[in-house]
Amino acid sequence: MYIDQSKIPQATAKRLPLYYRFLKNIHASGKQRVSSKELSEAVKVDSATIRRDFSYFGALGKKGYGYNVNYLLSFFRKTLDQDELTKVTLIGVGNLGTAFLHYNFIKNNNTQITLAYDIDKDKVGKVVGDVPIFNLDELEESLPEDVTAAILTVPSQVAQSITDRLISKGIKGILNFTPARLTVPEHIRVHHIDLAVELQSLVYFMKHYPIE
Numbered sequence: 001m002y003i004d005q006s007k008i009p010q011a012t013a014k015r016l017p018l019y020y021r022f023l024k025n026i027h028a029s030g031k032q033r034v035s036s037k038e039l040s041e042a043v044k045v046d047s048a049t050i051r052r053d054f055s056y057f058g059a060l061g062k063k064g065y066g067y068n069v070n071y072l073l074s075f076f077r078k079t080l081d082q083d084e085l086t087k088v089t090l091i092g093v094g095n096l097g098t099a100f101l102h103y104n105f106i107k108n109n110n111t112q113i114t115l116a117y118d119i120d121k122d123k124v125g126k127v128v129g130d131v132p133i134f135n136l137d138e139l140e141e142s143l144p145e146d147v148t149a150a151i152l153t154v155p156s157q158v159a160q161s162i163t164d165r166l167i168s169k170g171i172k173g174i175l176n177f178t179p180a181r182l183t184v185p186e187h188i189r190v191h192h193i194d195l196a197v198e199l200q201s202l203v204y205f206m207k208h209y210p211i212e
């Protein structure tokens with residue numbers, strides 16, 4: 001069943017980890033179903049709130065039966081895994097790359113640049129905004145397996161060959177800030193942000209489609 005998670009109210013989302021922990025215990029004890037009353041007593045949330053919360057998860061408790069523990073657990077697992085930290089590497093610590101390392105998406109608590117690469121000997125070995133810079137020649141040996149996304153801020157001529165190497169190391173998503181159009185296998189997601197094009201397009205629209 002598809003559930004649009006953006007529709008889950010924040011107050012409900014905050015109770016998710018609480019429900020999740022309790023349901024894991026229930027599951028471990030071998031129970032297949034649980035009533036909203038049992039849940040309510042265990043997590044100290046009134047049962048009307050629990051019923052409303054669970055309706056957002058697509059879980060409709062049946063009278064006299066309660067909720068299906070397996071269904072709820074798999075829903076919580078899927079939803080909460082989105083809060084897992086995605087580790088990101090940045091390739092090319094030039095002007096733009098340096099800015100990203102300082103910024104490091106601190107407000108997104110589920111993404112973090114954990115290491116960067118460059119080929120410039122003056123940059124390799126340094127730490128910028130808490131992020132260590134490695135030698136790109138040693139990518140294959142040094143990129144940790146749990147890093148799954150990459151930001152590309154290198155000159156465009158080298159973007160494709162670096163992309164190929166990143167993919168063969170298991171990178172699944174690339175945020176491409178170079179003007180190069182990258183060719184990647186189907187299972188790899190590339191988002192392309194060409195700042196120069198965006199700026200030109202803004203200026204074009206300002207001129208030709210002025211907002212009165």
Ligand code: ATP
Binds near residue numbers: 093094095097158
């Ligand atoms: P800077 O002012 O530091 O040169 P820039 O953004 O103007 O930055 P670019 O030429 O776009 O310079 O290079 C961006 C960064 O990519 C630089 O730090 C450069 O050393 C690095 N770089 C260049 N070629 C490669 C490569 N093949 N692999 C990894 N990094 C590279």
